[in-house]
Amino acid sequence: MSYAPPSLIRDLQCLVCGSTFANGDLHTCPNCGQEGILDVRFDYDAAQKALTSRSLASRPHDHWRYRELLPVSPDVPLPHLHVGWTPLYEVPRLGSAIGIERLYLKDDGRNPTSSFKDRASSVGVLKAVEFGFQTIACASTGNAASSLAGLAAATGLRSVIFVPQRAPEPKITQLLMFGATVIRVLGSYEQAFELCRRACAEFGWYDRNSGTNPFLVEGKKTAGLEIAEQFGARLPDWVVVSVGDGCTIGGIGKGLQEMVRLGFIDRMPKLLGVQAEGARPLMDAFLSGGALVPSETNTIADSIAVGTPRNWRRAIHQIRESTGTMISVSDEEILDAMRATARLGGVFGEPAGVAGVAGLKKAVALGIVESTSSAVAVITGNGLKDIQTAQKAAGVALDVSPEFDEVKRRLNEKGIL
Ligand SMILES: *Cc1c(COP(=O)(O)O)cnc(C)c1O
Secondary structure, eight states: OOOOOOOOEEEEEETTTOOEEOSSSOOSOTTTGGGOOEEEEEOHHHHHHHOOHHHHHTSOSSGGGGGGGSOOOTTSOOOSSOOSOOOEEEOHHHHHHHTOSEEEEEEGGGSTTSBTTHHHHHHHHHHHHHTTOSEEEEEOSSHHHHHHHHHHHHHTOEEEEEEETTSOHHHHHHHHHTTOEEEEESSOHHHHHHHHHHHHHHHTOEEOOTTTOTTHHHHHHHHHHHHHHHHGGGOOSEEEEEOSSSHHHHHHHHHHHHHHHHTSOSSOOEEEEEEETTBOHHHHHHHHOSOOOOOOOOOSOGGGOOSSOSSHHHHHHHHHHTTOEEEEEOHHHHHHHHHHHHHHHOOOBOHHHHHHHHHHHHHHHTTSSOTTSEEEEEEOBBGGGGHHHHHHHHOOOOOOOSOHHHHHHHHHHTTOO
16 A cells, blocks of 8 residues: 555544544443443544545545544554445446336445445454454354455454354355354344353454444545535435444445535435344334334345444434434345346345335335435445345246257247247
């Protein structure tokens, strides 16, 4: 890396009580406990001078190009894996199937471990190194786990991962392959989360849980920074994101707001947060305007099967600030979106990865999103991460003996010739 500008981090502020704290190894607010998620604040006047179209033009195309707005020390070397600056595709055929005038996909399945979570894990491992930890741990529905395992492997840290029973096998294989110690909890994500928190406190491990670690959401916000820089004046009306814990949409919202502050875009797009019908506590809190009530989780979209979202306040705050809204989709609608996104957009996403596309389709049908508007859906994870569910959506191959006549006969049967 030829440049290492300093982080312009200023302090940490509690989203509940508003107290501010000096930058350091903090998790949640010392006054408010677990509920008090801390928000990292930066010196935006200085950032506006340092981050311009001109200065960015000569920087590498990964998410470290926004280093001044990331909470990372210039003294810690960056992981060598390529994170961020994921491609943006215009997909007119998928757009017309959904009924919207202009549609884009931002394919975050193209990150090094094939999900959006690499944005957060790459910051998490740097914080662990900066604070002098040798082991980093997290509880995860799957992607944060494989992502942390991959980034820890690239950084030389030991990783310990707590996953719930329902985590898909390919994700577990992925993190075992990266050398993580895997603790499969015969229980829910929430139970895995509590065990991990205790283990970190007792064994002196760095806690990468993005719901409570204030630095990780800063990594997630880079998708918002990128959307603003990649689109510029052509920024779409809506940014569509699937929602579990709420860190992804909260982070993207923060990134977009920062780019308004820096003058890269002149308005905030509306955020559309999409949950699964079988796990929608955050949407219910959004609609009721009250506190979050934990729910059951029952959906094929394992990555957003979160019954007790940790970052619900930030997510709801960002969606309201953007004058956006939330919607929920059934598993059937998610399977439909998997097929449509792959067949009409050429991008194969996992269930939670395409839940945004399913939600957008429904929002257009219900008139919540106007058909004359434009949107970008963030595809948050690659489809090969959950083969079993993908098989439900994909259909089957035509088995034939190695005879040309049989090939012809089967194609005729299927109406393909
Ligand atoms: C984690 C995840 C999400 C949701 O992010 P939250 O921060 O939990 O809201 C969406 N899609 C995929 C593929 C994920 O792994």
